[in-house]
Amino acid sequence: MAETKPVERPLSPHIQIYRPQLTSITSILTRITGNALIVAVILVVWWLLSAAVSDASFATANAVMTSWFGDLVMTLSLLGIWYHYLAGLRHLYFDAGHGLEIETAEKLGIACLVGSVVLTVITILIV
Amino acid sequence: MRYLTDRKRAEGKGAAHTGTEHHWYMTVSSVGLAFLVPTFLIVFGSALGGTREEVLATFARPFPAILTALTLLVGMMHFKNGAKMMIEDYWQGTLRKALIMLVVGLSWTIIATGLYALAKIAL
Numbered sequence: 087m088a089e090t091k092p093v094e095r096p097l098s099p100h101i102q103i104y105r106p107q108l109t110s111i112t113s114i115l116t117r118i119t120g121n122a123l124i125v126a127v128i129l130v131v132w133w134l135l136s137a138a139v140s141d142a143s144f145a146t147a148n149a150v151m152t153s154w155f156g157d158l159v160m161t162l163s164l165l166g167i168w169y170h171y172l173a174g175l176r177h178l179y180f181d182a183g184h185g186l187e188i189e190t191a192e193k194l195g196i197a198c199l200v201g202s203v204v205l206t207v208i209t210i211l212i213v
Numbered sequence: 214m215r216y217l218t219d220r221k222r223a224e225g226k227g228a229a230h231t232g233t234e235h236h237w238y239m240t241v242s243s244v245g246l247a248f249l250v251p252t253f254l255i256v257f258g259s260a261l262g263g264t265r266e267e268v269l270a271t272f273a274r275p276f277p278a279i280l281t282a283l284t285l286l287v288g289m290m291h292f293k294n295g296a297k298m299m300i301e302d303y304w305q306g307t308l309r310k311a312l313i314m315l316v317v318g319l320s321w322t323i324i325a326t327g328l329y330a331l332a333k334i335a336l
Contacts, residue, residue, distance in 0.1 A: 135329070137272070152262055171250060174246075178240065213258030
């Protein structure tokens with residue numbers, strides 16, 4: 087049964103000819119957002135360390151964090167974190183064996199995309 | 214006649230050479246982060262933009278300090294395993310090993326730095 091016979095298998099998916107689908111796009115976005123969040127983590131830890139160390143270093147880190155560049159990175163990261171959050175919940179739901187029918191999976195994908203924008207706006211308004 | 218069982222021959226043949234504990238760790242940490250992250254976003258979002266005194270006062274309090282330490286630790290371990298999974302999918306051989314080591318080192322450096330900052334502020 088598990089005898090190892092070398093078989094010529096097609097490599098899948100051929101990314102160049104693979105039609106983008108909502109399910110595949112929302113899947114890869116989970117990976118991209120999750121890994122991209124490292125940029126925000128490094129900035130936040132640097133900011134926290136600078137606050138712990140001295141007035142001068144905090145002035146520098148705080149200036150970066152509250153500049154237009156800091157605002158841009160933080161806002162995009164907020165969108166990324168909420169997207170990754172909702173996609174993660176969707177994964178837990180998938181893992182429990184639910185929502186795997188194509189229509190349901192696509193609806194959940196749209197929910198992740200729309201929900202992340204809604205949650206980002208709510209967070210900016212509240213905090 | 215092979216004396217090895219099918220299972221024995223299949224073990225360790227996956228991309229990561231290990232079993233399901235990685236997936237289970239991601240499941241457990243994701244549920245933990247589902248509670249930690251929204252709470253942390255409120256604490257951090259409120260502190261960001263304040264003066265140094267305000268920031269120090271916030272993270273000197275027990276709840277924000279413990280919450281931040283937990284979010285940092287669980288978040289970075291979740292990142293370490295997630296990034297490792299991505300590296301195993303896209304790279305092979307020595308480069309794969311080097312990148313995994315880089316991610317492990319980066320994750321622990323960020324944890325150590327963050328915990329040092331929190332300890333200095335809170336204690």
